[in-house]
Amino acid sequence: MSDDSFNYPIVKNGTQQVRNLLLEFINHNNSEVELAITEMITAGGKMLRPAMFLLFNEFGNQAKNDDKLIKIAASLEILHMATLIHDDIVDDSPLRRGVPSIQTNMGKDIAVYAGDLLFTKFFQLINETMNGTEFMQINANAMEQILTGELVQKANRFNYHNPVEVYLDTVSGKTAELFRLACLEGAHFGGAPTEVTQLASEIGQNIGIAFQINDDILDYTSDPKTLKKPILEDLSMGVYTLPLLLAIQTDPTKFEVLTDKNHALTASDVEAIVFHVKQLGGLDRAVEYARSYTNQAEKLIAQLPAGQPKIVLAKVIKQMLTRKY
């Protein structure tokens, strides 16, 4: 999605405040670890989770963009960054946000500590803004859900017959949980009534799942020049996403190359896999899945109170979740 999806003044202004807070909050000793994180913050990143949080603030009656709200928005981005950095170690990912990942650039030791420092900062921001409320436990549980999603994904690597249910469980944890938390906290701390907070949580969950499915689809459909690399990486690591899993269900014999773990996949293996995934309808059916979660989110959004925030949200969701394949 383009950064313009959130071309809504309060959100745009808010995400800039979040970015400033992050930069200020991280830099104390100019250590290698802090510099690595700073570089990651300035490299961009769409701040989708803070943006969702800020947008849901609009459904409440709290003063907008006040210190506390910006801190909570920042806590979401910090938790997101911490998990990204540690996932890049596990995946040996060379790139993140279009620039070399921290572990590629500065080694795994810096990456381990960079993630840990962000967990510490997350813990501090949560304490400062939520100590004494049930949201402490909600955050601790979210942290566990996200990690559990990663662990389920890891446990099912190279699982040729990984059921779609397990894929969806993984996605619910590793991606959707943080979207759910962002929307839930956005409504709650923005001062929205309970019904809206409840809706926000469900909307976030559905958006998160659709978002990840879309991302996985894009791996199979993006520009052929850049196509092979991300899929080749995922496949080599044994991460089989929805389009492939659905195609395997239809005709496993077309993908036997994947069952030979000792065989390093070549570019032409990957080309053949992409071809069969498309031909067997894996992509089309994955798009249907994404659409069904998007539709569910839209139905829930329709139940939100009328007004400008609702209109913006509906538009943002459309842009975010109906990218052309």
Next chain:
Amino acid sequence: MSDDSFNYPIVKNGTQQVRNLLLEFINHNNSEVELAITEMITAGGKMLRPAMFLLFNEFGNQAKNDDKLIKIAASLEILHMATLIHDDIVDDSPLRRGVPSIQTNMGKDIAVYAGDLLFTKFFQLINETMNGTEFMQINANAMEQILTGELVQKANRFNYHNPVEVYLDTVSGKTAELFRLACLEGAHFGGAPTEVTQLASEIGQNIGIAFQINDDILDYTSDPKTLKKPILEDLSMGVYTLPLLLAIQTDPTKFEVLTDKNHALTASDVEAIVFHVKQLGGLDRAVEYARSYTNQAEKLIAQLPAGQPKIVLAKVIKQMLTRKY
């Protein structure tokens, strides 16, 4: 120190309860990560931090070994384990608690997630027992202090002229902070009066520093058969501890082999370094440092209210901090 140092029924019984809680609290899905942590718990570990916590409980009037206290004791061991596991990744340590470290045995990806899972569990235990109190922030700050200690150590690797002050800062963070927290929380949550809680915190800090200096001395004095390995590892990683730093201050020319980073240290280089450290009085002066922190702890212990817990504490400290060199 031997496990008998804490041969005090309430503490012994309590640490067993902590171990049981840890095992129960970790195992939910039988995942590789959970199994790795379980193995680490059952491999032993002296549970020094929970033991200190439980001992300081005795200075208060709370019911002993109740659920809440055991959970807090467990949170200390969990935070300790999380940092150990991530440090082993950074240090590439082959052994931990006499058995292969998690990253050696199961790879760095399991080790990254094992540490993260423990951070999550730490966060949950803290929430369950301290939500709404100032101890949430005290724990968040402790977590940051510990990490900062590690980062300072990392930043000063291969620093031949690392000042003793920086070494002591490192030790204050990476080791003493958790001892300080254990004693402070032990007194506070055990229901001790404020003066005792304040003393507990300072006692923990001094014990922690003395404990780490002792550990670093032991590397240079333990059985010659096992001697070379830990020092060789530390030196090769550029971690220069107190005995060496003090000897370098006295005569840097004896250690020039360390300034040639391209030269891989051999066993005979290490032998020569150990010889010079001893001959230049590095060990003796390090022992003096350890003794001064131990004396300070003992002076503070003398100010605690009279009774069995005080007698046990004084005995434990003696055993723990005056191991023969």
